[in-house]
Every structure is written in structure tokens, then in C-alpha cells.
Amino acid sequence: MEKVLYNLCSALKKKSIDIEIITFYINKDNNNILKQFKEFNVIYKPLYVPRINDKQRNLFSSFIKFFNSIYFLKRYIKLNNNNIIVALDPWAIDSCIIAKGFKKLPKIYGWLHFPIDVYSKHKLWKIHKFFIKRLNGILAICNGIKSQLVNEGIDENKILISYNPMGFLKDFYIKEALNPTFIYVGRLKNQPKRLDLLLDAFSKLKKYNWKVKIIGDGEDKEYLEELAKTKGINHRIEWCGFIDDPWSFIHEATALLLTSDYEGFPTVLIEANWYGIPVISTDCPTGPKEIVVEGLNGTLVKKGNSEDLAEKIKKVIRGEIKFATKEEIRKTTERYHSDYVVEKILDFIN
Template sequence: MKILFYNGSLRMGGAEKILVEILNGLDKKDKEIDLVISDNVLGENFFEKELPKEVKLTYLISSDLIEKTKFYKSRKKNIFYKIMYNYYMRREQKEKTINLAKFLKDKKYDVVVDFDMGLSKNIDLVDAKKRIAWIHSPIDSWYRKKDKIKRLGDRLKKYNTLVTICDDMKEKTEKLYPFLKDKLVRIYNPFDIEKIQDQSKDLSEITEEKRVLLKEGYIISVGRLDNYSKDYYTLLKGFKGAKERGLTEKLYILGEGEERKLIESWIDELDLKNDVILLGKYRNPYPWIKNAKLFVHSSRFEGLPTVLIEALICGVPVISSDCPTGPSEILKEGTIGLLYDVGDSETLKKQILELLKNSIEYKNYKERAIKRSLDFRKEISLELIEKELLEGK
């Protein structure tokens, strides 16, 4: 059986982590698997080393071209650099299409898995008996214009199966595209629970100097430093309010992104320089999560937030924004962890204080977290994925 997987990158991210988990978990007997990745970003292909040896990897866009685009993007407030940035973005798209066509020439597949829907504009180039697309977040959260949403829906008609990663997202996609109803399935992301629990004890990536931080009382948040989607300002305001009411714990934010300087400016503005630490990016985030007293998630929108489930696996009580989609489903409407309305820093403040002060409730949430995490174990999801790959062969 010949299978093609496609994704935009192998950078450190939730979707990329799940892709690698799937590729490692699949039964590769009698399967030939090609993995095509759009962006070759030198120094940032974090998951390349974790790919199984049986998977054949191909990149489409050269690292040199990506570096030039990044250079002009970082300076695009200047009109000249903005023009150059747009030019190199078009160059990237052209190189991607040309190299994809070259790669696919004379190739035939039983199944193509478009893991981030980045292949949808070129899906007709793929000769495959079955086409599967993965939907990782609500479509109307990243396509705001109605004409773009409509065009994507037209392209998705060309797929046999559309995988959504939670029930709420399945319902929202069906409402957006009623004509795709019979193609939609829900498959939770697979999690290797034993592996994550083992990695949570592995401190090899953490310097001796930083290990001291693990011993302090702290709350943690994990995610890309992007305020539009992750809403770090609400997190910082809620934390600030809790500090003013006597909270002694610090806040660690694990992740990296283009808005680091903006978030640092807010930390200064709120007089939190001694209480908030931006840890940066770690390949293994689990020791930081496991040793935290609380995990706080402040997103405006999500798909099925990987980090929430990882926090449950590590047995850490969770507070999350009730954003679309995923948190309410993962936390069973607030019975597994606490939920607050998106942007409501006042409620977040109260929940942090109340949960840390109530030792009985705190213990209950720890126990519920571990029990709930078992619903996301990889064996369940991989069985469903194998079924979807094999059906209609």
C-alpha cells in the first residue's frame, strides 16, 4: 500500500508533533510511506530526527529561499521590504508547485493524507485512489473572508474523508459546509501516555542553572508567542490580579515566537519582571509541565489543544479559556478542569487563587486529569486512522 503524507513543516508545533506520532504509530508492514514537507527551515526541523526510518522525506521549498522571505518579512513595515516580501512569497509558492509536480510525476498512491490542508490547491496533481484531509482548527477562525471559506469548501469536495480532531469541530465544519457532512469523521489526536510520562522525568535538555527554576512554585503556560491566537495579555492580567491578592507562585511561559518583544513589553508594563519568566523553546516540555502547580491555557481559538491533554497526562490541574474548539470537550464542560470565558482576566484571577487555596479540590482535579487522559491514548486513535487509510483501498 502506497501512502503520501503532506504537511507544511516539521517545526515544533502541536500538529507536527501529532503527525510524527501517527507516522511512528502506524503499522508499516506492507506500506510504503512518502512524507512531503513544504518548508525546509534549517535549524527548525525539530521533528525530522523523530521520523521512522521507513518514511521517505522530501522538502519542496529550499531553505535559502525561506531565509530570504523571513528577512524581508521582519522588515516589511518599510514599503520596499514589503514589496520584496510579497515577491519572495510568490517565489515560494511557485517553487513549491514546481517541485511538487516534479516529485509526483509518474507516482501513483493508494491514499494521500493532506495533514494541514496545504495541499488542497494542488490536490489534482496527486494520483491517488483516496484523499484524506485533516482539519486541526475551526476553519472560520483562520479564514475570515467568506469568499475564501467558500473556495476552501469547493476544494474539500475533492476529498473522500475529512478528519476533524474533536466533536465540536466536526459540528462546526458540518454547519459551515453541510454538503460535506457524510465525509466528516472525528478522530482524537493520538498520545503516547507512557512516553510522555517518561519524558517528564528526563531533565537532560535543562541546564543545571535552569533546573533551579523547576523547584520553585510556579504556574505554566505553553504555546507559540502569538497574542492573536494565544491571548497572553489576558493571561498576564489574570496573573497580575492574583499576585495582588497574595499569590506567591511565579508564571513560566514556555514557547517562542515573533511577538516575544510585545509580550516582554506587557510584562514590563504590568510590573511583572520578577514574576514572569519566558523560558523559550524546548523539545521536551514535559518536565516543566509536570513540576508546575497549575497549567493555564488562554487561547482565543484552538483545534484540539495538544498541550491541554499533555498537562492532563502529567497530572497537572488545568484552567483554560472556553474557546472554540476543544477545551470544553477535553475538560468535559469544566468537570475535569476549570473554564473561563475568553478574555475574562477577572475570572481567571479568581480561579487561580481558589484552586491553589483549596487542597481538596486541587487533589480531585489532579486525579481527574490523569483518568481523563486515558481517553486519548494512542491505541484508540491509531486503530481508527488505520481503518480510514485501509477503507476503500
């Protein structure tokens, strides 16, 4: 989500539009992520709460943080002449709508990055939905999320399908690997990324020639490394760690893998396609099916099914599944170019 926000902000800056980014959470991870935003005006407003016992902590902390954020936003709106605020999650939407009160400006838009059924499982979803209905508009990052919003009673006329902007990628192609080489790029968090399925699938293909490069870091790295050892395949996996520019690091690839249980709109698939790499992705409820064109830029597998994943990987290794040329694969990314996406957003909010 942070990367997509950066791509959007960069495209807006290119059009000489002033941007401020407000964040209420400060921790080690966020500080590392937000280093990329150094060219923008980032307002840090940490919401600290007093130390209390564990049983009360979650509810009390949420209550205090929520009202502190409203107080800060009310002052911010009063002191600034912003025309538009874009809130990136239900909690932020609630705070912005309440802080705005009955003022005509700023207009408040929502930009949700996960499937609605992820949000709707939360016990406060009915409250969130009340405020979402009062937005000036909502940016839905794919058709699937738009359909989910409409099913929740959100006015269809308030929703714009706005795919995640691709960002400014380098103009080169990554070579097809001589020996089957599969790539994963992303956070090492087993839920919802389901890297255990990836490892299980490859453990069924030990007789074939392949290797896997896993680029990324996260809280489940040690667990996944141990799982790979248990399955007897760790010697064929290269754990590359976090890399700022993974596409310059990858010199050759057969396909990029995405094994998630759910995604909003996985930009990593689009970026891989830009560099001419086909993708093998689980058919999440939203996202991949709108990116992947079977037999052209990739193929889909059943969600949560390592057998189906192993079968598709095997067919790719054996040449039974073939994809288009790198130039044709790149052409499928044209509708995600930042300039095109930003023009759509600007037309919508204006």
C-alpha cells in the same frame, strides 16, 4: 501541528506502514521543527519565486507557488504508487485534488488543524471549500470542527472525528507544588495564544503567593517580558525558553494554563492531564470543552476575559476549586492514546 503529525507518523511506523512527508516551505523555523522527523523520509521541495516589488509580491508569489506545487505533485503521483495522501491545510488540499486529476488513486484525505472559522475568513475560502467537498474523507480533530464543516455544507458521512494522538509519553506523575506554581507550555505568540491575558490576570493577584513558569519561545517574547515588567510581576515569572522535553523539566505544578482565543485541539492539555496536572483553559470555540471535565481534570474560563481567569486562579490558590487525584486525571486521557486513534483512522481510510 508538527508535533501531532510526528505522533501520528510514529504510530503508523509502529504498524509497519510506509510514510513519506512532503513539505513545500523551507525556512529556519521549519528546519528546526522538522529535525524530529529525521527517522522518516522527508521530501523537501522549496517553492522559490523571482524577486519582485512588494505590491505584487503576495499575489504573484502565491500564484507561482500554487502551480509549482501542482506540477511537483503530478510528477510525484505519477512516479509513486501511494494509495493515500493526507493534506494538512486547504492550500495543500487544493493542490492534491488538482494534481490527482481523474485518477482513481491515490485517495486524498484532509486533516485540518484549526477551527473552520479561521479558514473561512480567507478571501479564497469558497475555492478551498469546493475542493474540500471533493476529498475522499476528512479527519476532524474534534466535534466542534466537525459541526463547523457540516454547517459549511460538507457531507457528514465523509467526516471522521479523530482526536489528535497523544504520542508516547513517559510513565510518571508530576508532583503537586507545595507553593502555587502555574505552568504555560507553548509558543510565545500573543495572537492567538493571548499571553497578555495571563499576565493581566496575575497582575490582579499580587497579594497572593504564586509563581509562573513559561516554557517556550517565539516572536513575542520580548514584548511579553516588557509587559510583565510594566505590570510589576516579572520577578515572579520564570522565562524558561524552549525545552525539548518540558514534562521532564517540570518537577512540580499546581495547574497548566492555556489562554488562547482559538485552538484546533490543544494537545498540551491532554499531555498535562497525562502527567496528573489539572488545567485552567479558556473556553475556545473548539477543543478545550471536549477535553476539560469541570472539577475533575480542570476548569474553563471565558475567552478573552482576564477577570474570569484571575478569579479561577485565585480560587485554585485558595483551595476553593479542587481537582481529582492524579490517577483519575490521567484516566481522562485514555481516548487520546495513539494506538486507539490510529486504529480509528485506518478503519476510516480503508
